[in-house]
Amino acid sequence: MKKFKLPALVYLILFFMNVNTGSAAGLAKISYTVSFPEAQAHYVEVEMNISGLAQPSLEVKMPVWAPGSYLVREFAKNIESLNVSANGKAVPALKTNKNTWKINTAGLSAVTVKYKVYAFELSVRTSFIDVSHAFLSTTGIFLFPKGMLNQPSTITIKPYKDWNKVSTSLEMVKGDVFTRTAPNYDILYDSPLEIGTQDIFDFDVANTHYEVAMYGGGNYDKERLKKDMAKIIEAEAAVYGENPNKHYTFIVHNKQRNGGGLEHLSSTVLGASRDGYTNERIYHGFLGLVAHEHFHLWNVKRLRPIALGPFDYDNENYTTNLWIAEGFTAYYQNIILRYAGLSNTEEFLGDMVSTINTVENQPGTKVQPLSESSFDAWIKGYRPNENSYNTGISYYDKGAVVAMLLDLEIINSSNGKYSLNDVMKYMYDTYYKGLKRGYTDAEFKAGFEKFAGKKLTDFYAKYINGLDAVDYNKYLGYAGYKLTDELAAGNEPTLGVYTNTRNAITTVLRNSAGWVDGLNVGDVITNIDDTPVTDLAAVIKGKKVGDKIMVTVNRDGQNYKIPVTLKRNDNVKYSFTELPNATPQQLAVRKKWLKL
CATH class of the missing domain: 1.10.390.10 (Neutral Protease Domain 2)
Incomplete structure (x- = not known):
């Protein structure tokens, strides 16, 4: 692993200063205080202080999306009770569009902006607060002053009751776990915070320190996770020849059923099933999630499409890559x-x-x-x-x-x-x-x-x-493999629809029998040929391709009889098969590909 010549944080500051120019108030000082007096009702209260102003007006804005999750989520919808003051007096704040407030700062060198944010969606990309913890997905929490994306900021956390831990990639100020700093807004918006009583364990891989914050409990084995996560990290760093972080944070939300992840520059947020760690299939999936999100610290957070940085936090950032x-x-x-x-x-x-x-x-x-x-x-x-x-x-x-x-x-x-x-x-x-x-x-x-x-x-x-159509066997043949379709010789009939447990249609597949003959999403299949349906799959399996059946559906409270001609199920079920008598060249490709 190559050593990083500059400290990682310094390098990142220089990088983002290079790509994200600000336009105002080079001397502005920005700080936030977050508190949770109504955690039980899922609110965070934010106080934003901006000093060093020398301009007639100031716009503060809330991002509309979270980098890594490509959807405009309109985070400003969760803001309420926004008010501005200066020198102990109220200052008018005019909302000019969905995520922007304009403040008259003529004659003012400092203003305080106070607001509340409702947070009750526990996902990897949105914030959640209750009496057990606060997860702050920062793009939906912190307003930014227009033209000051390069400015540093300080975040002071006033924890709720017995909360005693903060897990984030943001640096502490003077060793205070409840005071954090960000060199600019791209870093702040790439650094979620987990605040509460989460279980934390850590380990080192080469010169990088890793912290894993587990919220929600679970049957995880810390020592096994340390070893397996370290192996993943080492394998990924070997691809790029270095690990650009000095420290990295995994935030894991363990729920009854959970999944998904969102990458950040020096951290990630993962969803996991709290009792799935002893199930080898589920554990394998979790390790795959760890590998996916951690690999992003190189691919997309640093090696990125040109459209994804500097970020436009007001609009979509389009890329074909x-x-x-x-x-x-x-x-x-x-x-x-x-x-x-x-x-x-x-x-x-x-x-x-x-x-x-x-x-x-x-x-x-x-x-x-x-x-x-x-x-x-x-x-x-x-x-x-x-x-x-x-x-x-x-x-x-x-x-x-x-x-x-x-x-x-x-x-x-x-x-x-x-x-x-x-x-x-x-x-x-x-x-x-x-x-x-x-x-x-x-x-x-x-x-x-x-x-x-x-x-x-x-x-x-x-x-x-x-x-x-992808010519799979051309490429797999290089390694002495081919795909075999286990269903190729079959002639299984199908309606070409997916249904839920109530036999309500959730999807009608393009050009299928249901598509051609007019079955609709939302239709509840009640009868086939006047026989009540309890097991739709079994009924269809007993038919033949080309059979004409009468499907009775309940559509918007009314019954309809729809004649349908069953078609062949064209789904594939591929498996890998080794080619007989693989050549030395094919075996060499296989060895290189799979690291045999």
Whole structure:
């Protein structure tokens, strides 16, 4: 691991100063005090003090989205009772749009802005407060003064009752756990805070100190987690040749059922099932989540699409490259477990074939190109409806598949000299460390081509910007594998709908029997051929492809009889199969790919 020549925090300050110019009040001093007098009602009270002003007016704004979660969430909707004062007197604050308040500061050198924020959505991207803890997702808590994104700030926390711990990547001030500082707003908004009585354990990996904050209890084994998380961290740092953090914080919210994660520059927030740690399948999934979010500290938080920094906190930040930022990270979460010895070959291939099946069984893969999926994340990816399965594809899933294809292409074309790892390190060194900026689509394509030793224009036209069916066996053949569809010879009938436990239709698949003959989402299937339905799957399984059946549905309180002609179930169920008599070249590619 290479040593960081400058202290990490200094480097980051210089980086963000370079990319995020401010326009006003270079001498302004900004501080916040957060308190929780009504924690039981899910409120935080924020006092924002701004001094050193020398301007006739000031605008304070609330971000509308959280970086890493590509949806405008309108955090200002949770603000109430905002008032401004100076010298003990009220100062008018005019709300000029959904997330902006304008303050008349003529003749004033300092103002105090007080407001309350309602927080009752425990997710990795939103804030939650009750008497047990406070999770502050900072983009939804702290207003910022327009034109001062480069300004440092100090946060003083007044804890509720017996709360005695703060877990965050923000630095302490004079060793005070309840006083934190941020060098600029990009750092503040990338540093969530967990405040309460959470269980904390820590460990070191090389020169980086790791803290894990567990909220909600659970049957986790701290010593096992320390060892397994350390293996993941070491394997990921090996890809890039360094760990740019001196300390890193995992915030884990353990609930009865939970999942998901959100990456940050020097921390991450994870959702986990509190009693799932002793279930090997669930534990494997949790380690994959750890690997995914921690890998982001390089891929997207530092090595990033050029559109994702400096951030525009008022509007969408569009990029066609989330398939690299997220999809590649989804691929690495699987292969890193293999590198770290936390999964075997069969488990890794099983994870990948599961992703392939997800992609290939989604009708939207034939409708939405991968690059468009990324660009439209703001209006489609995070706003799914009943027809999304038919119209779109996940840049996580298909991006992971594309990463696998490119990894195999690079290994094979370079005769085992290079892999996708070399591309990621080269791009990190060149654009984040060298040029200190994000990359363009063309620049990353050139990075792939550099290590593949060939043009990938056709690959991009087919699989990134186009809708061609993926030639899996071409790429898997490089490593002596092929895909076998276990359902290829089947002739199973299907309605082409998904239903819930009440037999209510939740999805109608494009071009299926239900699609063609007019079944609707929301229809409750009550009878097939006048026979009451208790087990829909069993009834359909007893029919044949081409059978014409009469489906009775309850639609908006009225019964309808709809004739439907059953079609063949075209879903695939792929599995990996080794090619017989694999060549030395194929075995060499396999060895390089899977680190055998």
